[in-house]
Amino acid sequence: MNPMNVLKLKGLLDRFKDNHPKVPMFFKAAAGSAQEGSIIEIKITSPENKTIITNFKINSEDIALVNELKTLM
DSSP states (O other): OOOHHHHHHHHHHHHHHHTTTHHHHHHHHHHOOOTTTOOOEEEEOTTTOOOEEEEEEEEHHHHHHHHHHHHHH
């Protein structure tokens, strides 16, 4: 991975954290309880009140990906 892209990504993530401080706290708390077999559900509600929901079950590859991403941050 290009080091400049990593720095850019870090800056974007820092700004996201500043704009949405509860999200990193949620992920930190969730990391302690999310394990293989856990289900993550994502829901988006538009300003027009339209909703879309999806979910997925965490597998070992997902955990490996998250652990690898942690080493980049």
